[in-house]
Amino acid sequence: MISVSEALDRLFALAPVLDPELVPLREAGGRVLARTVRARRDQPPFAASAMDGYAVTEAAQGLRLRVIGEAAAGRRFAGRVGAGEAVRIFTGAPVPEGAKTVVIQEDVDRDGDTILLTDRLGPGPNIRPMGGDFTSGTELAAPRLLGPQEIALLAAMNVAEVPVTRRPRVALISTGDELVMPGEDPGPDQIIASNTFGLYVLLQQLGAEPRLLPIAHDTDAALRMVFSLVEDADLVVTIGGASVGDHDLVARVAGDLGMEQAFHTVAMRPGKPLMSGRIGEAMMLGLPGNPVSAMVCGHVFLAPVIRAMLGLGKAPAPRRQMALSRGIEANGPREHYMRARLTPQGIEVFDRQDSALLSVLGAADALVVRPPRDGARAAGEMVEFVPL
Numbered sequence: 456m457i458s459v460s461e462a463l464d465r466l467f468a469l470a471p472v473l474d475p476e477l478v479p480l481r482e483a484g485g486r487v488l489a490r491t492v493r494a495r496r497d498q499p500p501f502a503a504s505a506m507d508g509y510a511v512t513e514a515a516q517g518l519r520l521r522v523i524g525e526a527a528a529g530r531r532f533a534g535r536v537g538a539g540e541a542v543r544i545f546t547g548a549p550v551p552e553g554a555k556t557v558v559i560q561e562d563v564d565r566d567g568d569t570i571l572l573t574d575r576l577g578p579g580p581n582i583r584p585m586g587g588d589f590t591s592g593t594e595l596a597a598p599r600l601l602g603p604q605e606i607a608l609l610a611a612m613n614v615a616e617v618p619v620t621r622r623p624r625v626a627l628i629s630t631g632d633e634l635v636m637p638g639e640d641p642g643p644d645q646i647i648a649s650n651t652f653g654l655y656v657l658l659q660q661l662g663a664e665p666r667l668l669p670i671a672h673d674t675d676a677a678l679r680m681v682f683s684l685v686e687d688a689d690l691v692v693t694i695g696g697a698s699v700g701d702h703d704l705v706a707r708v709a710g711d712l713g714m715e716q717a718f719h720t721v722a723m724r725p726g727k728p729l730m731s732g733r734i735g736e737a738m739m740l741g742l743p744g745n746p747v748s749a750m751v752c753g754h755v756f757l758a759p760v761i762r763a764m765l766g767l768g769k770a771p772a773p774r775r776q777m778a779l780s781r782g783i784e785a786n787g788p789r790e791h792y793m794r795a796r797l798t799p800q801g802i803e804v805f806d807r808q809d810s811a812l813l814s815v816l817g818a819a820d821a822l823v824v825r826p827p828r829d830g831a832r833a834a835g836e837m838v839e840f841v842p843l
């Protein structure tokens with residue numbers, strides 16, 4: 456058995472960074488920027504008014520000025536403003552030549568074509584300098600996950616096509632005679648495939664492209680048939696059949712198909728019967744079948760592997776720290792990922808930790824990480840957790 460961090464290192468060694476592809480800006484949200492991009496223009500491309508008001512050469516109380524024209528957003532004033540003159544201006548409009556400040560309209564009394572600067576004059580100049588947000592060539596550095604803010608910035612930079620890392624194609628294979636799909640009619644000894652769907656959504660949220668293959672029955676032939684449907688996947692994820700029982704066929708069948716195994720069993724709880732290797736062009740990750748084990752391995756191993764393939768670096772699932780709301784017993788020899796919930800009083804570790812309990816996982820928003828042989832911990836002691 457190897458440690459969790461050793462297992463992660465071996466997984467990272469198997470996970471290639473995928474190639475970039477160009478996508479339209481609107482489809483770049485949630486993707487990973489693959490190459491540093493540069494602004495194609497200055498923003499703003501001209502000195503722009505920050506307010507609605509009057510562009511003038513100087514602002515002083517009592518000045519009376521003649522309004523000689525108008526500058527609106529998208530339509531500049533063609534001439535020049537001189538002493539004794541003002542140009543009516545609106546937010547976003549180019550500031551006319553000669554103007555040094557914009558007096559907001561609330562600080563002005565207007566009478567026909569003249570304005571009087573009142574004693575209410577606020578501080579100027581209400582002008583956004585050319586290139587004040589960014590200049591042509593300003594970089595948005597890769598790699599980074601593109602969210603709404605970055606997309607808005609790229610749009611302003613006039614980057615209409617964005618180089619992003621190709622989405623990892625992930626084939627998901629559930630194994631077991633006992634499984635049927637949600638909505639189907641299970642026989643008396645059957646259950647519904649569940650963690651398959653949890654992992655599907657986890658993969659979607661990570662920016663991967665998951666594909667559900669048919670459930671493989673517990674025979675060599677059935678499992679081989681489903682493996683033959685893997686096609687061009689970057690990663691094949693199997694669920695179940697990873698342990699030592701007579702019907703746990705995944706390691707043997709994958710081995711017959713040429714999988715070079717990198718490891719099989721990790722010193723963690725839940726998730727001990729975890730295996731990985733390379734099969735043809737694809738990386739393979741064999742998850743344990745117990746529903747919570749599969750989902751915990753999804754967060755602890757699958758998510759870091761997908762992020763590595765996307766070019767976001769080779770790092771374990773991020774951890775935070777919080778004080779326990781109540782005490783917990785000593786840990787055994789395996790690193791334990793305990794289902795827990797964040798409360799105003801601290802982090803509460805649930806009493807029931809059986810790796811089949813999806814209802815408990817559903818109530819959890821954190822996994823408290825206990826190192827192997829960690830001693831008993833009292834309320835108030837700090838522990839590390841992986842947010843879910």
Ligand SMILES: Nc1nc2c(c(=O)[nH]1)N[C@H]1C(S)=C(S)[C@@H](COP(=O)(O)OP(=O)(O)OC[C@H]3O[C@@H](n4cnc5c(N)ncnc54)[C@H](O)[C@@H]3O)O[C@H]1N2
Binds near residue numbers: 745
């Ligand atoms: N003698 C031993 N028995 C077991 C050991 C062991 O070390 N020695 N390890 C236990 C641990 S830990 C786990 S975890 C399980 C994992 O076993 P498998 O990966 O072989 O999984 P299965 O036997 O196929 O299934 C276990 C359990 O999970 C249910 N299952 C499977 N796939 C799904 C799915 N897609 N959706 C919902 N539920 C699923 C399956 O029906 C079983 O109940 O082995 C222990 N045994």
Ligand code: MOO
Binds near residue numbers: 726
């Ligand atoms: O991985 Mo097993 O979950 O320790 O139940």
